[in-house]
């Protein structure tokens with residue numbers, strides 16, 4: 787039994803260290819922030835949440851008739867999101883247990899991100915390289931300098947790819 791616990795702790799340590807190099811800790815978006823975000827999502831849109839946590843942002847977009855994909859690297863929020871998607875029988879939501887930096891952003895109309903500022907330059911380059919013209923990038927709390935800012939809406943920064 788000790789080996790199992792040691793294995794779990796070791797695995798978590800690896801993920802923790804990895805996340806300090808690639809993204810933020812798990813802090814969920816607030817309901818007010820999600821409500822604001824939904825103003826920018828239309829029925830039929832394809833939405834991505836990079837580092838989707840428990841999937842709350844994606845489940846809300848699904849209520850608006852959008853489809854969505856999330857990437858999450860931490861096992862517990864990932865499992866929670868997958869179970870939620872199964873219980874809701876929601877085929878419009880796909881959650882990947884994978885590194886968000888491997889996501890191909892070319893097919894998304896709206897990309898949501900809530901990661902610390904220090905990842906912004908790398909993230910901006912990824913958006914500029916992969917995303918289609920007219921697509922939106924919405925960053926919670928931490929700005930993404932280098933993208934075209936359409937609007938600051940509360941704690942959200944709304945960018946348009948040009």
Ligand SMILES: C[S@@+](CC[C@H](N)C(=O)[O-])C[C@H]1O[C@@H](n2cnc3c(N)ncnc32)[C@H](O)[C@@H]1O
Pocket residue numbers: 805808809810811812813814815835836837838839840841842843857858859860863884885886887899900901926
């Ligand atoms: C601030 S939380 C935001 C969660 C969710 N997007 C929300 O708004 O409620 C950031 C999430 O990104 C995840 N994360 C950090 N680095 C990641 C990476 N390289 N790949 C996938 N997920 C990552 C963390 O585990 C965490 O759940």
